[in-house]
Amino acid sequence: MITSKANPSIKEIKKLKDRKHRQSTGLFYIEGLRLVGEAVQIGARIEEIIYSPELLSSEFGQNLVQEQAKSGIAAVEVSADVFRYFSLKDNPQGIAAAVHQRWHTLADVNILREGSLWLALDSIQNPGNLGTILRTGDAFGAEGVLLLDQSTDPYDPTAMRSSMGAVFSQKLVKVTLEELGTHLQVSPFTLVGASGDSPVDYYQVYYPDNLVLLMGSEREGLTGKHLQMCDYCVRIPMEGRSDSLNVSIAAAVILSEVFKQKTIRRRKS
Amino acid sequence: MITSKANPSIKEIKKLKDRKHRQSTGLFYIEGLRLVGEAVQIGARIEEIIYSPELLSSEFGQNLVQEQAKSGIAAVEVSADVFRYFSLKDNPQGIAAAVHQRWHTLADVNILREGSLWLALDSIQNPGNLGTILRTGDAFGAEGVLLLDQSTDPYDPTAMRSSMGAVFSQKLVKVTLEELGTHLQVSPFTLVGASGDSPVDYYQVYYPDNLVLLMGSEREGLTGKHLQMCDYCVRIPMEGRSDSLNVSIAAAVILSEVFKQKTIRRRKS
Numbered sequence: 094m095i096t097s098k099a100n101p102s103i104k105e106i107k108k109l110k111d112r113k114h115r116q117s118t119g120l121f122y123i124e125g126l127r128l129v130g131e132a133v134q135i136g137a138r139i140e141e142i143i144y145s146p147e148l149l150s151s152e153f154g155q156n157l158v159q160e161q162a163k164s165g166i167a168a169v170e171v172s173a174d175v176f177r178y179f180s181l182k183d184n185p186q187g188i189a190a191a192v193h194q195r196w197h198t199l200a201d202v203n204i205l206r207e208g209s210l211w212l213a214l215d216s217i218q219n220p221g222n223l224g225t226i227l228r229t230g231d232a233f234g235a236e237g238v239l240l241l242d243q244s245t246d247p248y249d250p251t252a253m254r255s256s257m258g259a260v261f262s263q264k265l266v267k268v269t270l271e272e273l274g275t276h277l278q279v280s281p282f283t284l285v286g287a288s289g290d291s292p293v294d295y296y297q298v299y300y301p302d303n304l305v306l307l308m309g310s311e312r313e314g315l316t317g318k319h320l321q322m323c324d325y326c327v328r329i330p331m332e333g334r335s336d337s338l339n340v341s342i343a344a345a346v347i348l349s350e351v352f353k354q355k356t357i358r359r360r361k362s
Numbered sequence: 363m364i365t366s367k368a369n370p371s372i373k374e375i376k377k378l379k380d381r382k383h384r385q386s387t388g389l390f391y392i393e394g395l396r397l398v399g400e401a402v403q404i405g406a407r408i409e410e411i412i413y414s415p416e417l418l419s420s421e422f423g424q425n426l427v428q429e430q431a432k433s434g435i436a437a438v439e440v441s442a443d444v445f446r447y448f449s450l451k452d453n454p455q456g457i458a459a460a461v462h463q464r465w466h467t468l469a470d471v472n473i474l475r476e477g478s479l480w481l482a483l484d485s486i487q488n489p490g491n492l493g494t495i496l497r498t499g500d501a502f503g504a505e506g507v508l509l510l511d512q513s514t515d516p517y518d519p520t521a522m523r524s525s526m527g528a529v530f531s532q533k534l535v536k537v538t539l540e541e542l543g544t545h546l547q548v549s550p551f552t553l554v555g556a557s558g559d560s561p562v563d564y565y566q567v568y569y570p571d572n573l574v575l576l577m578g579s580e581r582e583g584l585t586g587k588h589l590q591m592c593d594y595c596v597r598i599p600m601e602g603r604s605d606s607l608n609v610s611i612a613a614a615v616i617l618s619e620v621f622k623q624k625t626i627r628r629r630k631s
Contacts (some may be wrong), residue, residue, distance in 0.1 A: 142614055210378065220437065221490070225611060228604065228607065228611075229607060229608070229611050231603065231604045232600035232601070232604035232607055233601075234601050234602060234603060235602060251580075255608070257604075257606075258603070259603075259604065261601065262603050278565060290522065296622050313467075316531055316626050318366075324604075329501075329618070330621075330625060331501035331502060331621075332501070332502075332503050332621075333500045333501060333503060333531065334527070334531050335497065335500045335501035335526075335528065336501065337501075337526075337609075338498060339494050339496065339497060339498070339524070341608075342497075342498050342611065342614045344613055345611045346618040349615040349618065349619075352601075354566055356599060
């Protein structure tokens with residue numbers, strides 16, 4: 094059992110909170126019965142499980158550790174003190190893991206697959222927003238998220254927390270706007286942009302199944318270079334003193350309409 | 363100019379980050395040109411403005427301070443160091459304010475007003491979610507929020523930040539479930555609950571103008587005692603591994619449908 098906070102393994106775990114360290118190792122940190130359980134269930138590539146017998150009172154959790162250890166995954170036992178040292182929670186459940194990040198390319202995800210819905214996000218800055226968008230996309234049938242240009246890290250602990258595990262099921266692709274543009278020219282999918290400047294309300298248009306919904310950053314929304322690429326743009330009408338919605342809210346409102354149309358089409362066919 | 367962090371006024375300002383201190387003083391803390399500007403514009407009751415000439419480079423901000431001082435509002439000058447001490451931002455703009463909270467009762471807000479839309483939230487725990495719901499409600503024409511029972515504080519700095527100023531325009535009412543129930547018996551408004559257990563999709567029902575949308579807590583959603591009171595309940599259909607949405611997302615999806623129906627009715631009439 095590791096009882097020292099200065100242990101190199103512990104230092105490595107704690108450093109996974111930094112984006113740079115996540116990038117250089119290709120790993121990310123998850124914590125708690127729900128997330129670790131979900132990672133195992135979905136077959137995520139787990140580098141190691143870290144647990145504190147003192148804190149891990151859940152039988153489900155204890156079995157999880159045993160099963161992983163049996164199947165050859167490193168299971169690192171630490172004291173409660175050490176666990177609390179790297180834990181992100183006030184009342185840690187005593188189970189955490191370092192997991193391999195999973196990235197796709199435009200080439201290996203079949204963005205052309207019939208009925209496939211994707212989100213493309215430009216320069217989203219807030220990891221909480223990104224995590225919430227992943228969770229919402231998952232619920233409304235999205236395949237995954239194309240992260241354009243400078244974007245926050247979906248493997249950031251805050252994004253992980255607000256994604257509620259959707260980061261495991263949603264496919265993640267890093268892509269430049271240029272690459273997406275090139276791909277668009279040879280692909281039959283429709284690119285729909287969300288922009289307050291559009292004269293068309295989001296519920297007045299038909300959304301085909303094969304769709305990419307493009308959302309701009311929190312601060313700027315979509316700019317000229319994005320709008321040019323879109324097949325069409327939609328706005329969310331609003332009133333009052335508001336001139337904007339949170340980006341994860343705006344994505345959800347449009348996605349809910351896309352999903353509604355798809356559901357109604359399915360019921361009819 | 364205050365240059366000491368130990369100054370009692372500065373201590374008071376810093377303590378406004380604690381809910382207890384906000385409750386005992388009836389004040390809350392806002393920071394930045396946008397929020398302070400909005401508070402002034404909307405006529406919020408400002409207790410004092412705190413500014414650092416060194417940090418406050420904006421002419422708009424400087425005028426704001428001068429005008430408030432002229433109209434008799436205390437304007438407290440502090441050093442950049444002191445400002446950074448209580449500031450919530452990495453790069454503070456050098457302007458902040460202590461503002462009087464504004465609470466309504468069921469008796470003084472006219473919940474019966476024709477066409478009036480309200481949200482009722484039970485035991486929302488996350489101030490970021492509450493702030494986002496306020497912002498979304500503002501955009502989709504809500505009058506305000508009824509906060510039921512144990513709920514986080516809309517004047518929490520995190521709620522303030524995510525509300526983007528909507529806390530100034532949305533009316534806030536603290537009320538127990540019992541009081542709301544009693545009010546319901548004599549009032550013509552429709553209470554709609556959001557619950558995953560409902561067999562009715564949110565887009566399959568008619569929402570009258572005079573509506574209260576009831577949302578449960580992040581963890582539990584609505585329970586039996588709430589559901590009993592509702593005229594009807596709606597669910598948001600979803601797929602994939604998801605069994606829930608973030609509460610602010612769920613509120614937005616239903617509110618967008620309510621607002622859409624209202625907008626279409628208005629256009630027709």
